[in-house]
Amino acid sequence: MSGPTTEHLLATIGGHARGARGDEVALRWWARPAHRARRGRESAGGAPAPGGEPLDRVREEVTYRELARRIEATADALHREGMRPGDRVLFSVRPRPGGIVLALAVVRLGAVIVFVDPGSTPELFAARVAAAGPRWAMTESLLYAISRGPLRRLARSRGLLLPDYASLPLRHVRSGPWLPGVPRRSLPARALASGVRGAGGQGVGPTPVTGLPLDGEALVVFTSGTTSDPKAVVHSAGSLGAGCALLGAAFELMPGDVVHTDQMLLGIPALLAGGTWSIPPGTPAQDVVAFGRHAAGQAGTYLVPADLTLLLDAVETGRAPALGPRVGLVGGAPVTRSILDRARRSLPTTRWIGVYGMTEILPVAVVEAADKLAHAGDGDLVGRPLPGVEARIDATAVEGCASEPGDDARPTGPTVGELVLRGPSLMKGYLAHLDGGRPPVSEHRTGDLAHLDELGRIVLVGRTRDMIIRGTVNIYPGLFEPRLAALPGVGEAALVGVLQEDGDEKVVLVVTSAPACAAGAPAGTHAARAAGVVGPAEGQGEPVLTADHPLLVGVRSALPDVLDHGALPDLVLHADRLPLAGRSRKPDRATLSRAAARHLATTGARPT
Template identity: 30%
Template sequence: MISVHQQPSKTESMHHCHKPCHPPAMTTGHNLFSALRAAFPADLDGTAVETSAPDGSVLRYSWRDLDHASARIANLLAALKLPERSRVAAQVEKSVEALLLYLATLRAGHVFLPLNTAYRSAEIAYFIDNAEPAVVVCTPGNFSWVSKIAFTRGTQHVFTLGDDRSGSLLERASAHGAQHQPVPRQADDLAAIVYTSGTTGRSKGAMLTHGNLLSNALVLKDYWGFRPGDVLLHALPIFHVHGLFVAIHGALINASKMIWLARFDPRAVLAALPRTTVFMGVPTFYVRLLAEPGLDRQAASRMRLFICGSAPLLIETFDAWQQRTGHSILERYGMSETLMLSSNPYGADARHAGQSERRGATVGFALPGVGLRVADAADQPLPVGQIGQIQVQGPNVFKGYWRMPEQTAEAFTGAAPGDRWFKTGDLGQFDERGYLSIVGRSKDLIISGGYNVYPAEIEGCINALPGVAESALVGVPHPDFGEVGVAVVIAKPGAALDGEAIIATLRAQWANFKTPKRCFVVDELPRNAMGKVQKNLLREQYRGLFL
C-alpha cells in the first residue's frame, strides 16, 4: 500500500446490582497507541486494512503502513509545537488516512475530537468554541468555511484530508520521518472527546481517557471471543464510538485484518461476508441486509459473530436474522460516556451459571469489570422486574463532560468512589435470569394523568401488529392529562395501515392511559447518523396536536 510519504502532491443479588469484578490486565504508563501497536503481528508486511479506492481498485495497507504513516503524521503534529494535550478536531470522510490521523493523535499525546460529517457551520462553530482545538482537519471541499470558523476562534492550524488520499495533511506529513516514539501517557489522561448528540440541549463533550478506551478494548476482545485469524468487516462511520473505538480497537488489539467499506452498502457487505468472520452494525444495517435475497446460511457460513448496537434491535429483526442465516445477533449496550457496558454472552458465561443464550430484546449482562444496576429516584437499587434508571460504574466510565462541571456533577451519584455511579438516562429492568432490557430513555417517559407510560412497551405491541415495520411513541402536551402518547408508524412494503384501527387494537389490550391518542402512518422516521430515532423531532412536530 502507498504510505504517507509517497502521497501525490495535491492541495447479582435480588436487585441484580452487578458490582465490578476485575477486567483483564491493562498496560499502565503508556498511551493507548502503545498498547495497540504492541498487538500488531510479527509480520508487519501482512495486510491490516483492505479497502477500495474511489475508482474501484483494491487498496491494501500493511501493518507497517499503519505504523510508519501514523508516525509521519505524529511527527508533523510534534513539529507544530502544540501545547501539551492539545485537541485535534477531525471532520473528514471515512478513509484509512482518517484512521491514521486518529492513531497519530494518540501517538503524539494529544486529544482526538471526531466530528460528524453531517455537521454544518453553526454546529462546527459551537464545537470549536467549546473544545478550542489547536488543529482542525476537514475535507478539501469544506476548507473555505471551516477554516474561516476555526481561524476566527483562535485555531492555529487547519489541514485538509480527502477520502482519495489527497489534502494538505498528507502533503505536510510526507516531509517527516517514519519513526516516532509515542508520548508517555497514564490511564487517566485524556485520549478523546466525543460530543453527545445534543437531542435535549447543547452537546456535551464526553472526556474519554486512555484507560477507558484500553480497558474496554481488552474486555471486549476476551468477552466476544476474538481469536487469531478473525477478520472484521467494517462498514460503520468512524466519528462515533461504535465504529471508531469498538470496531477499530477490537481489530487492532487482536491483530485482525479489516475489510473496510467507506459506507454501508448491503450488497457490498454480502459480497464481503465470505472473507470475514466478525461484523458490527446498527439495526438499520440488519434490516436492509434482510431485504437482500442473497442473504442466506451459505452467505454467512464463514461468519463467527454478528454484533448489533447503537439503537434498539427489534425482536422481529432478531428472529428473522436467526431464521435466514442460522446466527443469533449479539446485542450489546453502550454509549459515548461509558463505551460498552453490557453484552449478551458470546458463549457460556461462568459468572451467570453457564448461561450462553443470546436473548432478543435484551442487552445481556454487565461486562467484566463493570458495575451495573437499576435504581429508583433516590439512587437505590430496585428488585427484579421493576423499571428504573440504569446506572453504571467501572474503568470504562468517562472522566466527565468537557468544561461542564455542573453537568458532570448532575450525571453522577455520590462523591465517594464506591458510591459514584453514572446515571445513563436510560430506563431498564432485570429479568429473573439477570438479563437487562432497556425500555426507553428517561426523557422519553410519558406521564399521562399521573401514570407512567414506557414507550418501548407500547412500541413492542405495535411492532407485532400485521403490516407494521417499525413504530415510535412520543409524549405531547395535553390540556387534561398533561401528556398523552402519539404513535408514529412505518408500514412494511405493500402493507396498508390505518392509524385509527391500530389505536382500536391497542385499546382492547391496554389501559386507556397507555393507549396512544393518535396514530400517524409515515414513510420514514427521523434518525441520526447511527440509526437512532430522533424522538425530540417527533415531539416537536406533534406537540401542538391537542393545544
C-alpha cells in the same frame, strides 16, 4: 477498578509492528466495486446485460510495521508544527487508512480528538466548537469544498447545513487532495505521514512524548444538549482501550482474524487482537451488497439494526451471499428479538450477538441471539454485564412515575429502577464539568429503567429520556422543537419516535396550529373528522392526527432550512392538541408516539 487491560492501545499495536506480525496486513481498504458484463448473457437489444459481475479490488493495504511508521511520522511532524499534549483537535475524517493514522497520531501525542457532527445546525456546531476550544482541525478536503462556494449551495439543496470549516481560526490538517475551498496553508496528511521534513515542519528533533499515559483525555464526543449548554462525553486513552478490549474479548477475536466494518468501534479491537481491519469503501447503506460480499466468511462485522435489515433484505432476495461472517455484533440502537430471529434464519451459520452500551460507557453487556429469543419475561434482555462492569438498580428513580390506568399497587417481582453503571470503559466525565474543575466521575446514571434477573442479567423496561435513535443517528427533540414551533402558523411542535420491527425508529413531527390559524381552520381539517384523520375525539386520550392539514404544506417545505439532514422527520402530522402529562404538564411523548404509530398502521402512511 479492574479492567481487561492496563496497556495503552498504541503500545499493543506497536508490539505487533515490532514482533512476528509486523509484515501482516493491519488495514485493508476496498475500492468501490466496478462491474463487467456477464459473458454469454445479453439484453434483448444484443448489448451486454446491465450491471454485470462485480469486480472487487483492494485500494490499499497497510502492514502493522507500516502503520506504526506512519503513526510515528505523523506524530513527529505534528509535534514540530506545535501540537502538544492536551491540545484539542476538531476531527472530521472518515475511518480510512489516512484518517486512522491521523486519529492514532493525535492519541500518540497525548492530544484530544473532538468529534463534532458537521451535519448539526450551524448554531449548534458553533456552540460545540466554542465549548471544546480546539486548536486544530483535521478535515476531509471534500468537506472544505462543499462548505463554501457553489458546492455549498448544492449541499444546501440536499439538506446539508455544513459549517464553513475554512473560516475556523485553527491550524488545519487536510485529508485528501487540495480542492477549492481548502485553506492554502493547511497541512496535507499524506505528507505528514511520509516522514519528509519538508512537509511543513519548522522544528527539529523526534517526538518528545515517550510515555503513553492512560488517564489523560483522548476523545470528546458530543451527544446532546442545546446551543446554550452543549453536552459532551470525555474518554481517556485507558477507557477507550478498555472498551476496545472488552469488545474484542466478547467477539473472541484472534490474531489473523479479519473484521469487516466501517466503525472504529470494532476496527480498533481487530488491531489490538493482531487481526486485519477490512474497511469498506462506504457505509453498509451505500452498498450493502458489496458489504455483504466482503464480510462473508470473515471473522465478523458490526451493524446497527437498520443496516442489518438492509443486509438481510439483500440476502433474502439473492443479491448478497447467503453466507455471513463468523460473528455479527448488532448494536447502536435497541436490538429487537424479531431482527435477531430473522438474522438467524437468513444467515444461520453466523453467531449473532446484541451489544448494549452508550457513549458514556461502552460496551456494558452482550447477549447471544439464542438467549434473547429464549427470554420469556417482560422487558428487553440485553445480557450479563461484561468483566469489570458493575450494574446496580436505583429504585428511587421510578418514584412518582405515572402508573398504568387501574394499577394502584406497586408490582411485585424484581426491583425496577434506573440503571447505574461503573466499569473500566467508563468516561472521565462530561466536558463542561471537567473543564469547570470537577473530578472524574465514578459511575454513570444511564436514564434507562431496568431490573436484574435471577442470573444477574440486565433487562431494560423503558427509557427515562426522550432521545430518538434512527440508524446511527441520535436525535434529541429538545434541540429542534423551538425552531419548529417558531415556523409561521405553528403553535406547538414535538418530535417523537415510533419503534419499528427491526429496532429502528421512525421520526414523526407533530405540530399544532397557532391559535389564529386554528380558529380559522377550514372544515375537513382538525375541526371536522375528515378522511385521513385518525384518533379519538378531542379530549379523549390520544390527539386527533391528520396528514392533510393545510398548515403542513408550509411546514414540510421549511424543514430543510431549520433541521439538519439527520433529524428530518419521516412523517409530518397535524394534531388538534399535544397531550400533556405529569404535574409539570410537559408533552406526553409516549401518548403522542402511540397515536403516531396507530396513524401509520391505520392509514399505511408513507414517509414524507
